[in-house]
Structure formats: C-alpha cells, structure tokens
Amino acid sequence: MPDPRPFAPELLADVVALTAAMCDIESVSGNETQLADTIEATLAAHAPHLEVMRDGDAIVARTQLGREQRVIIAGHIDTVPVNGNLPTTRVTDPDDGDILVGRGTVDMKGGCAVALALACRLPEPAVDVTFVWYDHEEVEASLNGLGRLARTRPELLAADFAVLGEPSNGAVEGGCNGTLRADITTRGRRAHSARAWMGVNAIHAAAPILERLAGYEPQTVTVDGLDYREGLNAVGISGGVAGNVIPDACTVTVNYRFAPSRSVADAEAHVRALVDGLDVEVTVTDSASGARPGLDAPLAERFMAAVGGAPAPKYGWTDVARFSELGIPAVNYGPGNPSLAHADDERVPIAQIRDVERGLTAWLSASI
Template sequence: MTPPLDLTADPIELTAALVDVPSVSETEQELADAVEAALRAQAGHLEIIRSGNAVLARTNLGRSSRVVLAGHLDTVPINKNLPLTRSGDGDELVLHGCGTVDMKGGDAVMLNLAATVAEPRFDLTFVLYDCEEIAAERNGLTRIQRDLPEWLLGDLAVVCEPTDAAIEAGCQGTLRIDVRVPGRRAHTARGWMGVNAIHGAGEVLRRLSAYEPRQPEIDGCRYHEGLQAVKITGGVAGNVVPDECVVSINHRFAPDRSSEQALAHLRELFDGFEVTVTDRAEGALPGLNAPVTQELIAASGGGSPVAKLGWTDVSRFAALGMPAVNFGPGDPKLAHTQEENVPAWQITHCSDVLRKFVS
C-alpha cells in the first residue's frame, strides 16, 4: 500500500515519493488514488474531482484571471531504474529513476503549490492526468476535454514538462506521411521486364537529402524544422522485382504553419508521388506577448524563453485559444532513458518561480 503523500513537504522529497510509486501508462490508479487522497486531506481550499486516473483541482476565488497547471502522472515502462536512488548532496543532489524527469519533478512542484498556496492572485487549476506517454486517443486530456472542458480553460496554461528549468514557448507540430513509389513486378531473372520500386525510392531519398529545413523566428524564439525518413518498406520475395516501396517520413514544423499548410508543403516537395498522412498534431504559437505570460517570464528572472522543438500538450491548450508554455525541472534529452535523473536544484527553482508568479 502506498504511504500517504505529504504535499507540504519539500518538493524534492515529494518528487522522490512520487517516483517510488510506479505508474507506467494505464497503471496509474495507485498513484492517482494517493494524489487524490492527499489533496482531499491537505488542500481543503480546492474543488477536487476525479476523471478516470486523472485528478483535477481548482480554486474558485473569483479572480480576474485563471492559470492552468498541467502534468501527467504516467511514465514510460520501467527500465531497471526503480526504486529511486540519489547521488551527491546539498546543492549537488541528484535524483535518479524512472519519472524523475518525465515528469514527476514537475508533478511535485504542482502538488506542493496546490496544497500550500490558498490565496493565489490568480484562480488556479491543477490537472494531473493519465496516459500521456501512449496513443493520443488514450491521453487523459482527450477524455477531460470531452467530458469536463471547462476544467481546461484559463488565461495561461503552464505544462510542467521537463525544460531544464527554462521557459520553453509553444511547440512544433508533427506530421507523419507515407510516400509510395510504384513499380511493376517481374522475375529477377528477367528484371528488365519490370520496374523496381525500391530503386525508384532513390528519388525520394535524394529530395530528402537535399532538403534545407526552415528556421523561422517567432516572438523572439527560433524554431528549427526537421524532415527525416524514419522507415522504408518494400519487397515481395527474393526472386521478384518489387512493385511498391513506401518511405515513411516525419516532419516537425514550426507553429507559424498549420498541419494543412505543412502537408501542402510536403505534397509539393514530393510531387509525382502518392502521399498519405498517417499521423498529425498541430503546433502551438508561443503566445509570449500575453500579459499573464509576461508576468511568468518576469517571475523567472526575465531570461529569454526558448522555442520548444518537440511536441507537447501545450498544443491542446493553444487550440483552446490560450497561451501555453512548458516549464519544469529535468533535461528533456534524458526523458525515456534508463539514465533519467533530475538535479534537485531545478525542482527547487521551478517551485520558487511558480510560487512567486502565483502568490
């Protein structure tokens, strides 16, 4: 049985407690139960509801603005990196283990604020949700947006994903396509009678190799687009000229383009070939000019936000018409790795910045 969580404890120790409750996607119930119980016992100033294995809490103080803080409870599968371990001490303390980066450090910061800030200057909504690490249709935010849409609305969303304790603005969109190269089957002994589709894929690869990605600057943040072949399939048998080859391609596009515009760009690039969309997700504009976002930047010390080069759930909040940023402890390059670890000072820093911002 999970020991009761102390949400008023140092967020570093709360991170350790959260990490030691395994919560691989679709097995979050134990952690969600513990989070809900702790909020109900220690945060009587909040309205609290449960949605599946997501826990939502909010103030209702009639403030003129509302800030939504969001983080997922699930992790990728454990990879010989639980229970949590520690290295160093004092300012050099580092927490190691599955979820330390992605993203139980950010969850701990949120939960500590939820329990200890009873009179924020904004109304606050805390969304701790399930199944972020798997298919989008399983993501808890999909269910919450369908069943409880009012719980996701505000004037700013802060997604506490790992950012190395810097503010990362918006996010890039992602588009996956299949480019099909046709051929004609023939016996390899009479290969000249067929058309080899795998050979024909060379033109697709040539266009990819010659491609120069855009690097647009938006609200002072430079985004770097990407276009990569991620899979090639083709072939029938060892003695048959293949009649089809498919090159699967991933495109990361800056948020000044919609997915439709990005797709039009790819169709133009691969003109002459059949292009099929297999997955897409919109990006999110930085929204740094919004007054409430400027207040967060000021609370962080005024450093310049940087572009989010991946895709995160800030896109979902941006689609609802609100500015959204990523801000949380941990190096995102360590997410999903066996070596996942977070410096304790980053947890403290993110906690201090958000406390200053909302208090």
C-alpha cells in the same frame, strides 16, 4: 482493496522527496491508477480549499476564490516503461551536483510533484488556479487524458494562461513545433528476381525521394520573437516481398516538424511539394498543430518576470498545443533536460526541481 494512503506532510514540505515518492509509484501508461489514487487522497487530506474532480485517471483540482484571472498548472503522470531504473536513487554528479536518478524524474514527475506541493501549500494564490494531473500522454494521442478532458469536459480547462510542467531545464520554453507524419509510396510490378527485366522495382523507384530528403535544407522560422528550427526527415522505409521477388511497393515514412506559424494544411502542402513531379502516393498518417509562444499575453509577461530568465522555443511537440487549440496561451516550464526524457539514465538536478518550485511559488503569490 484498502483506501489509498496520501503522501505524508513531510513529503509535501520537501518537493525533491515528493518527486522521488511519485516516481517510485510505477505508472507506465495504462497503469496510472495507483498514483492517481494517491494524488486524489493527498488532495483530500491536505487541500480542503480545493474542489477536486476525477475523470478516469486524470485529477483536476481548482480554487474558487473569485479572482479575476485563472491559470492552469498541468502535467502527465504516466511514464514510458521502466528498465531497471526504479526505485529512484540520489547521487552526486561532478557537473550537475546532487541529482535524482530514475524513471519519471525528467518526464515528468518533478513538474507534477511541484504542482501537488503548491496545490496543498497555497490556499489563497493571487489568481484562481486549476491543477491538472492526467494520464496516457506517452501513448497514442487518442488516449491522452488532457485531450479527453478537452473533448468531454472543456469547462474544467477554462483559463487565461497555462503552464505545462514538461522538462525544460528549469527555464521557460514557449509554444511548440507541430508534427506531421506521412507515407510516401512508390508502385512497381512484381517479377521473379531471376527475370528482373519483367518487373518494375518499387524500392529503386524510391531513390529520388531519399535524394530530395537528403538535400533538403530545413528552415528556422521566427514566431513571436522565438526561433523555431524545423526538420523534414525519413524515419522509416519498408518494401519487399521475398528474397527472390522484385518488389511492387515501397513506402518511405517521413516526419515533418514545423514551426507553429504553419497550419497542418500548410505542413501537408510542404511535404507534397517536396515530391512534386515524382510518381508517388502521399498519405498523411498523423498530424498535430503546434502552439505559438503566447508570451505577449499579460499573464505570460508577469510569469516571465516572476520566474526570470529568457524564454526559448520548444522544438518537440507537447500538450501546450492542446491548450493553444482551446485559445489558452501556454508555456513549458519544468525541471529536467528534455534530451534525457525516456533515457535509461533519466536523471534530474535537484536544484532544478527547487528552482521551479521557487519560480511558481513567486508567481502564484505575487499581486497579479
């Protein structure tokens, strides 16, 4: 197999064209190797000032300038499956102006392209910088490339502050909510449906769970000056054996999105309290802590001063939580509307890509 070709210098000079080129290398989760190879080759060809390491399909490149502080700029290179939305196209929208359309334009190759361009263009930033492009973010957490690095090579992620290029409409979104999924199960007794009085219907027994969820009023919790909206909802229900059998089990799956001031243990206790007094079994199937905004850190304050605007909370869970677990304050800052992530009409305003490029350039070039 021939060696991968690096992105050309003219692409590195035009971050929008680079975004399109990165999107056009299809990299659905599990198929990131070609794009990882191209990023690695690009760094080798155009960024001799960086120390480059590879772990699977995760690429880490860092300056070693002896600065007093180090920051991380990170993004995942995988996408959800393509659905007739590659190669990318450029169109003009009456509301958003010139836009780039295609899989990955929002989630999140615009942020990855900005990072790659800056990695090659800025040999002497004001702080030491570690750039990370990682794999398997869009699948189960156990495969996440950033999580793998945190477990096996945490020294590569040592830093004072981190910026994750997740889509945030080109504004800063601090921290993120945590998430917990739980199965709430009722038990009954099977019987022939023609003799229903001989059984106990577990699906009917789930009605009080749904009533409590329907009446639940989620909280808005202020954390470090940002208002995080919570949510607790049924996201699935299963039960039944056959069309003529009274079911002996029914499971309601709930998802709790909780403010970063709560721990996972707090979140589990909150879910259990919701069904207190009901004859149910509660099993937590998945959970992840949130991340506080960390905007009071000196580097974060200088970052905000450089990029401008007012910070907002991130409601969805992102990998900033992984940095938070390592004790690194982190924010989301990338082009694209997060509500369009994974959509078949995924698209990003070209101006947002350039705005993020300018913001990060100003920050990394400033005297910090």
